[in-house]
Amino acid sequence: MNLPAALNLVEPLDRQTLGERAYARLADLLISGRLAPGERLSLRAAADVLGVSIMPVREAVSRLVADKALEVTPNRAVRVPLLSAEQFRDLTTVRIAIEGHAAEQAALHRDESDLLSIARAEEAMRAESESATPDLPRAVELNKTFHFAVYDAAHSPILVEIIRALWLKAGPVINLDLRANPERLAKGHAIKCHAGVRKAIAAGKGAAAREGIAADIRSAADFILSRGGLAG
Amino acid sequence: MNLPAALNLVEPLDRQTLGERAYARLADLLISGRLAPGERLSLRAAADVLGVSIMPVREAVSRLVADKALEVTPNRAVRVPLLSAEQFRDLTTVRIAIEGHAAEQAALHRDESDLLSIARAEEAMRAESESATPDLPRAVELNKTFHFAVYDAAHSPILVEIIRALWLKAGPVINLDLRANPERLAKGHAIKCHAGVRKAIAAGKGAAAREGIAADIRSAADFILSRGGLAG
């Protein structure tokens, strides 16, 4: 194998399949709440929008169905699941346990670069939400960035993957609601939680980090539940 | 809607798609370790064996790939992932945290029928593993039954689903190894752990239940790691 030296620099170009790209697009729609619970999704319509045949969409949807981020009803219709209050409570409980655990691990295993990205993410989100004209979709995105900066600091790819799947389920409920009630952002509860989490992780205080994340999740969930818009 | 009364009894027959059945079959192969890490799986070959076209297999495989229970290599080959020692340690750590948590919740929320199925599952596995001629595949199955009897008692469908996904990843490593080393079963460490877990759950001692499950998982994982057969 004596190659021209220049070839040692080329990285293998990422051959992302259309199915993967379709998955990424749909997952983003769900996680950011642009697909509402109960909303139906036609394979062919989605394929038209994405400019591909239905095959890549089928693959993407079957993945999301496996994650229970979408469901196909007995009548053969794909839609975003409608969570009952009980299911939403279960989801919230599990999120508090697992994301709280991840935050605790982050406090124990973070390195300097983790602290940096967490601090940057927190700062970016605070700036956006304290802005005179907050951009809601951007705030949602920044919130996600902050949370995953924390979870990434646990250095457990499997844990992060599990949490991503949880967000896929919670996204439609949480973020759809946030869009309908932007005033909640201004109250700044999330901002305070985030600041607390950042400090706890920087100080290596696992229990405090866990509590901070738990409070953040719980407060958003309580707000949703209090509005009572969930399916029976 | 005036139906003959008899029709009120018929349950909607489960219109299980071929894709779902293919998924169930493949998932079972993985969880019980009959598919070895690194082993390749051809869509067309699998379709032939299952007696269907490749379409249902494609759906099943794309789900399993989404769960990271299978992977498709850059060379377009589907195979069971080869875990590095580090990845396996990560998986084990996460399993201890999450399955331990589930056991703790089970101790707090179990009802009488949960205790019954846990006791039955424990008894069945002990009988099998203390038998003069233990049936290994059956022991693997009974071990799974016991663990999920415990996790079901937490009454959190989402948690159970997450754990099922973890077993999909761990199954090939753990159970393949168990098949190669049946003498480990005879040592009865798992049996002792299970008895402890059952008692802890019956007594409502969450911490003890967590520790019991953790010990069970850790001991199996340590054994695997000590044999050093994992990929670099």
Add this chain to the structure above:
DNA sequence: TGCCGTGATCTGTGATCACAGTTAGAGTTG
């Protein structure tokens, strides 16, 4: 003898077609 090009055969991916079941709406009937 050792190496490299070459082609047959395999891989997963994507498109297209066929089908049964559902849904929505127009048309008809009471």
Add this chain to the structure above:
DNA sequence: CAACTCTAACTGTGATCACAGATCACGGCA
């Protein structure tokens, strides 16, 4: 005017075909 019926369009599922890329064995060249 309401309720029912029927049809036309649409649903996901499955099969089949087409294709680019990878693998591997065979054969020719050095």
